[in-house]
Amino acid sequence: xxxxxxxxxxxxxxxxxxxxxDVWTSMKRGFRGRCPRCGEGKLFRAFLKVDSNxxxxxxxxxxxxxxxxxxxxxxxxxGHLLVPIILWIETDYSPPVWLQLSIxxxxxxxxxxxxxxPVKGAVVGMQWALRMHGFDENNPEP
Ligand SMILES: [Zn+2]
Numbered sequence: 428x429x430x431x432x433x434x435x436x437x438x439x440x441x442x443x444x445x446x447x448x449d450v451w452t453s454m455k456r457g458f459r460g461r462c463p464r465c466g467e468g469k470l471f472r473a474f475l476k477v478d479s480n481x482x483x484x485x486x487x488x489x490x491x492x493x494x495x496x497x498x499x500x501x502x503x504x505x506g507h508l509l510v511p512i513i514l515w516i517e518t519d520y521s522p523p524v525w526l527q528l529s530i531x532x533x534x535x536x537x538x539x540x541x542x543x544x545p546v547k548g549a550v551v552g553m554q555w556a557l558r559m560h561g562f563d564e565n566n567p568e569p
Contacts, residue, residue: 445565448556457552458545462486464555470548477551490561491554497547504546505538 453463462468468481470488477488513531516522555562 448558450553450556453552453556454549455552457548457550457555460544460548462488463552470551471544474544475547477547486555487561488551491551492560493547493550493554496550497543500546500550501539501542504542505535508538509535 448464452466456463456466457470459466460470462470462481462484464486465481465484468478468483468486470477470481472478477491477493479489480487509531513527516527554560558566
């Protein structure tokens with residue numbers, strides 16, 4: 428009779444060949460639009476279209492599931508930058524509404540567009556580093 432450990436392999440995170448993935452390094456590389464693993468290849472093939480794989484290390488980018496998280500994060504970031512400034516200017520200076528809108532609306536639009544791709548890259552980098560979704564090659568589930 429064989430022992431249980433000889434016949435069945437119990438999956439643990441340590442049982443597979445685990446590649447070391449630093450979350451902050453991966454997020455910084457993604458923020459710069461680079462591959463989270465090698466930091467060299469391009470992450471995006473269009474403004475918000477993630478490429479299918481890295482041109483340098485051939486990492487498969489298709490398992491990412493950024494979905495709406497980058498947009499939510501951009502709203503939070505831009506809102507936390509803009510709202511205190513708007514409140515401070517309104518309470519201290521009370522400029523006319525047309526002047527405020529002519530400054531705040533374009534600023535919001537430009538800041539959101541500038542942040543959207545880097546934030547999406549950082550989210551993809553975080554997902555890769557944390558082995559989320561299909562980025563864990565040792566995941567026993569299909
Ligand atoms: Zn790469």
